[in-house]
Amino acid sequence: MKIKFRIRRYNPHDSKAPEPYYQAYTVDVTEGMTVLEALLKISEEQDSTLSFRKSCRSAICGSCAMTVNGFARLTCNLQVLPEHSKMGEMTIEPLANHRPVKDLVVDMTPFWNKMEKVSPFLMPTEKTAQNAVTAEDEEVIDQSQRCIMCACCNAECNSLEIDERFTAPAALAKAWRFVGDVREGHGVKRLARLSEEHGMWDCVRCIHCTQYCPKGVAPLKQIERLRSAAMKAGILDNPGAKHVEAMADSVEKFGRLDEAAMTFKTLGFLKSLGKIPLGIRMELHGKMPHPYIVPQIERIEEVREIYKEIEKTAALKEKKKE
Amino acid sequence: MVGAGLAGMRAAIEAARSGLDVAIVSKIYPVRSHSVAAQGGINAAMKATDSWEAHMFDTVKGSDYLGDQDAIEVMCRQAPSDILELEKMGAVFSRDSEGNIAQRPFGGAGYPRTCYLADRTGHGMLHVMYEQLLKHGVFIYDEWHVLKLVVEDGSARGLIAIELDTGKLHRLHSKSVIIATGGYGRVYRTTTNALSSTGDGMGLALDAGLALMDMEFVQFHPTVLARTGILMTEGARGEGGFLLNSKGERFMEKYAPKVKELASRDVVSRAEQTEIEEGRGVDGCVLLDLRHLGAEKIKSKLSQIRALAIDFAGVDPVTSPVPVKPGHHYSMGGIATDKDGRTAIPGLFTAGESACVSVHGANRLGGNSLLETIVFGRRAGTSASEYCKTTEAKPFPESALKDACHSVATILKREEGESIFAIKKGMNDAMEDFCGIFRNKDRLAKGYEKIKELRERYKKAALVDRSDYFNNELLHYLELGQMLDISECILLGAMNREESRGSHFRTDFPKRDDEKWLKHTLAFKENGEFRLDYRDVSVTKFKPEERKY
Numbered sequence: 001m002k003i004k005f006r007i008r009r010y011n012p013h014d015s016k017a018p019e020p021y022y023q024a025y026t027v028d029v030t031e032g033m034t035v036l037e038a039l040l041k042i043s044e045e046q047d048s049t050l051s052f053r054k055s056c057r058s059a060i061c062g063s064c065a066m067t068v069n070g071f072a073r074l075t076c077n078l079q080v081l082p083e084h085s086k087m088g089e090m091t092i093e094p095l096a097n098h099r100p101v102k103d104l105v106v107d108m109t110p111f112w113n114k115m116e117k118v119s120p121f122l123m124p125t126e127k128t129a130q131n132a133v134t135a136e137d138e139e140v141i142d143q144s145q146r147c148i149m150c151a152c153c154n155a156e157c158n159s160l161e162i163d164e165r166f167t168a169p170a171a172l173a174k175a176w177r178f179v180g181d182v183r184e185g186h187g188v189k190r191l192a193r194l195s196e197e198h199g200m201w202d203c204v205r206c207i208h209c210t211q212y213c214p215k216g217v218a219p220l221k222q223i224e225r226l227r228s229a230a231m232k233a234g235i236l237d238n239p240g241a242k243h244v245e246a247m248a249d250s251v252e253k254f255g256r257l258d259e260a261a262m263t264f265k266t267l268g269f270l271k272s273l274g275k276i277p278l279g280i281r282m283e284l285h286g287k288m289p290h291p292y293i294v295p296q297i298e299r300i301e302e303v304r305e306i307y308k309e310i311e312k313t314a315a316l317k318e319k320k321k322e
Numbered sequence: 323m324v325g326a327g328l329a330g331m332r333a334a335i336e337a338a339r340s341g342l343d344v345a346i347v348s349k350i351y352p353v354r355s356h357s358v359a360a361q362g363g364i365n366a367a368m369k370a371t372d373s374w375e376a377h378m379f380d381t382v383k384g385s386d387y388l389g390d391q392d393a394i395e396v397m398c399r400q401a402p403s404d405i406l407e408l409e410k411m412g413a414v415f416s417r418d419s420e421g422n423i424a425q426r427p428f429g430g431a432g433y434p435r436t437c438y439l440a441d442r443t444g445h446g447m448l449h450v451m452y453e454q455l456l457k458h459g460v461f462i463y464d465e466w467h468v469l470k471l472v473v474e475d476g477s478a479r480g481l482i483a484i485e486l487d488t489g490k491l492h493r494l495h496s497k498s499v500i501i502a503t504g505g506y507g508r509v510y511r512t513t514t515n516a517l518s519s520t521g522d523g524m525g526l527a528l529d530a531g532l533a534l535m536d537m538e539f540v541q542f543h544p545t546v547l548a549r550t551g552i553l554m555t556e557g558a559r560g561e562g563g564f565l566l567n568s569k570g571e572r573f574m575e576k577y578a579p580k581v582k583e584l585a586s587r588d589v590v591s592r593a594e595q596t597e598i599e600e601g602r603g604v605d606g607c608v609l610l611d612l613r614h615l616g617a618e619k620i621k622s623k624l625s626q627i628r629a630l631a632i633d634f635a636g637v638d639p640v641t642s643p644v645p646v647k648p649g650h651h652y653s654m655g656g657i658a659t660d661k662d663g664r665t666a667i668p669g670l671f672t673a674g675e676s677a678c679v680s681v682h683g684a685n686r687l688g689g690n691s692l693l694e695t696i697v698f699g700r701r702a703g704t705s706a707s708e709y710c711k712t713t714e715a716k717p718f719p720e721s722a723l724k725d726a727c728h729s730v731a732t733i734l735k736r737e738e739g740e741s742i743f744a745i746k747k748g749m750n751d752a753m754e755d756f757c758g759i760f761r762n763k764d765r766l767a768k769g770y771e772k773i774k775e776l777r778e779r780y781k782k783a784a785l786v787d788r789s790d791y792f793n794n795e796l797l798h799y800l801e802l803g804q805m806l807d808i809s810e811c812i813l814l815g816a817m818n819r820e821e822s823r824g825s826h827f828r829t830d831f832p833k834r835d836d837e838k839w840l841k842h843t844l845a846f847k848e849n850g851e852f853r854l855d856y857r858d859v860s861v862t863k864f865k866p867e868e869r870k871y
């Protein structure tokens with residue numbers, strides 16, 4: 001079947017056409033052919049100036065991620081025919097949230113730098129090095145170990161889009177790989193660093209990373225694991241953790257979220273003033289419960305019972321550990 | 323370091339640990355290297371009921387007695403400590419119910435001694451090695467393509483590489499260079515290897531005056547997907563998978579009554595090819611049947627295999643058998659080296675699939691190649707750092723960079739000529755059709771003529787992309803040149819070797835001939851032509867005997 005591919009071309013060094021443009025190629029697509037195979041066919045038979053990255057062609061090296069019909073995908077395990085019949089087109093562009101270098105190739109330097117920033121290697125102490133990894137321990141870090149560093153998650157991350165310094169999902173998932181490892185000796189230090197600005201608390205939980213990850217890493221889940229580990233470790237002196245604390249507080253007191261009070265707790269009084277315009281806007285939209293008269297829900301006792309229960313089991317677990 | 327696969331990174335880490343200033347040059351970012359695709363596992367005698375001697379015997383027998391026994395002994399003795407070292411670095415291996423590192427049976431092995439991380443062993447290992455590379459502060463030149471090893475007055479001076487991002491050529495001046503550029507799978511049409519597995523280092527070594535050893539020994543893996551060449555790990559049979567022909571028979575019972583599907587790879591591949599050629603295949607394939615393992619085992623232990631079968635063959639192994647056939651998988655041959663990674667040129671070292679130590683001889687056992695990368699990668703790192711500490715830096719020849727720039731410019735300037743892709747296709751067809759599983763004098767001679775002709779055409783080929791910015795086509799041109807040289811070495815070695823041994827099967831000489839051929843082939847390139855020589859095999863513990871499975 002003949003299918004038209006629209007490919008974003010870009011070569012800033014081409015004096016005749018330094019700006020990006022779209023070029024169409026028609027490819028004779030056979031059953032089972034992947035997008036990467038189609039690109040290879042184009043470069044071998046029609047236009048060898050087309051640049052893109054590729055290597056394993058079996059979804060394990062992470063080279064070939066691109067934007068296909070608007071979404072970050074690995075191109076080597078994506079079949080053309082089903083994709084085309086679902087989307088009605090074949091538009092290939094470089095990954096979003098990354099600077100295009102040439103055609104479908106993007107600058108991965110910021111991606112690798114983010115990885116390096118989380119010290120992506122095991123740092124055991126003499127004592128923790130002795131801990132053997134059981135099957136259950138492995139389970140905890142298994143998802144985070146599956147990452148192939150393809151950057152699909154970062155390409156679709158909403159927080160990264162507005163803050164290029166955000167550590168972003170791939171590196172955060174990698175960070176959990178070590179924090180969650182029973183042999184790691186500096187977990188708390190890591191958590192403290194990850195709790196700083198641009199760190200784990202800057203994720204807005206849009207869940208795109210988990211949705212677009214081709215390897216089931218579920219970065220958001222690893223971020224949540226990091227967050228609860230940080231809270232457990234008592235690393236609370238940051239807006240993110242305070243926000244969660246406030247949330248828990250509010251639920252315990254009123255059985256529901258008191259968003260205005262939470263903003264105060266999270267950011268402190270002065271900072272919270274800066275947030276008032278947003279509050280007013282929310283008010284206008286009828287989205288904000290009145291800040292001073294927060295009604296308790298009925299049967300608040302039940303909610304408090306739940307909290308007590310949680311604390312009891314937690315205390316029990318601690319005792320068992322000792 | 324040239325190459326950032328398992329062997330290259332392991333060597334770099336060892337050299338960095340000894341206090342040297344190390345840089346690693348790789349044409350793709352380290353975690354993209356093809357070691358990442360290794361699935362099944364890595365061998366080591368870890369248990370009290372196993373022994374390094376048993377591992378050694380299986381390896382020697384698997385090699386059809388062509389492996390050098392002194393080197394095999396080193397590998398098998400050191401395997402367990404290198405595995406533990408990997409764990410220390412952070413690797414996580416799958417565990418058995420007692421909490422020990424789990425081990426699965428693999429082809430050609432008399433004991434279940436293959437350690438694994440589900441079916442993603444290479445991925446797990448490569449990422450750990452990359453982590454350690456960062457930890458040790460090794461400088462990474464990624465997407466730099468090495469195009470020349472610089473040797474002057476008989477010793478290494480460094481190398482010349484092209485930076486993909488700018489098209490600039492750079493000289494990297496060093497006391498020593500370790501080559502770990504992996505295999506040459508892309509010489510063949512159907513291969514399990516990555517698009518980047520083009521054997522560059524072997525070609526570079528030939529140009530530097532080094533010999534390639536045992537190139538005629540090419541491994542064909544019995545279970546690859548037909549159209550794409552994607553591998554279904556031997557672990558699938560290790561976990562209990564069957565091979566069936568069109569009549570539904572487990573045909574391996576005929577060819578290897580004792581171990582059936584778990585005979586060594588050359589044996590199983592030939593059996594499959596025979597079934598297919600005698601009309602008992604299914605559309606040019608046989609069937610890999612995993613259904614009886616049950617959904618749970620397939621999903622937990624072979625989950626990647628399942629995903630690959632679904633994505634690339636449209637078949638779910640839980641409910642249907644997967645059509646597979648033999649396909650190129652591994653390069654037993656490579657740059658001739660000793661067990662410390664040294665080559666004939668002082669300052670040049672090599673390890674991994676680009677090297678030939680030889681521990682695999684005429685046929686490699688599954689799980690021994692990952693092992694080779696970490697044992698001999700480490701050893702090459704040690705040798706290179708010893709060399710650096712005892713040698714003065716010598717000057718980098720002035721003309722080397724100019725000459726390299728000149729030859730690249732010549733290629734880019736050529737206005738008219740054939741496309742390199744037609745030449746590459748010609749090479750793939752010739753090697754697959756004339757130098758595959760079953761070989762004979764006529765087929766090999768045809769292949770040889772064809773490659774000769776393609777080499778002439780290559781000299782006149784021209785590029786469409788003349789720019790110097792991220793020019794993929796230029797790199798493919800350079801890779802093709804190396805692959806044509808490698809093809810010629812494979813064919814020459816195969817034509818000359820008038821016997822059948824391991825993966826090299828001659829229908830006109832179907833027997834092994836120890837008297838004449840218990841020796842390694844060496845191929846040299848001199849003034850653009852190839853010359854063969856031979857070298858003795860190290861036989862220490864195990865005298866050659868007939869190989870039966």
Ligand SMILES: Cc1cc2nc3c(=O)[nH]c(=O)nc-3n(C[C@H](O)[C@H](O)[C@H](O)COP(=O)(O)OP(=O)(O)OC[C@H]3O[C@@H](n4cnc5c(N)ncnc54)[C@H](O)[C@@H]3O)c2cc1C
Nearest residue numbers: 325326327328329349357362363468504674675689691692
């Ligand atoms: C699909 C598959 C599955 C496998 N499964 C197993 C298994 O289960 N067990 C086992 O023991 N073995 C297995 N093998 C074999 C094993 O994985 C390889 O032999 C081994 O990983 C090779 O490692 P390496 O470090 O030598 O090379 P590679 O990992 O291939 O690395 C080569 C490096 O060289 C670099 N390079 C190449 N050319 C240049 C150049 N011109 N300039 C700069 N850099 C260059 C590349 O960028 C890359 O970094 C498998 C192989 C395949 C293909």
Ligand code: SF4
Nearest residue numbers: 157203204206207209
């Ligand atoms: S959930 Fe968080 S980390 Fe994931 S994509 Fe959204 S903002 Fe980014």
Ligand code: SF4
Nearest residue numbers: 147148150151153213
């Ligand atoms: S987490 Fe998933 S999407 Fe993100 S880099 Fe890793 S494999 Fe790719």
Ligand code: FES
Nearest residue numbers: 057061062064076
């Ligand atoms: S080419 Fe390796 S992941 Fe697609």
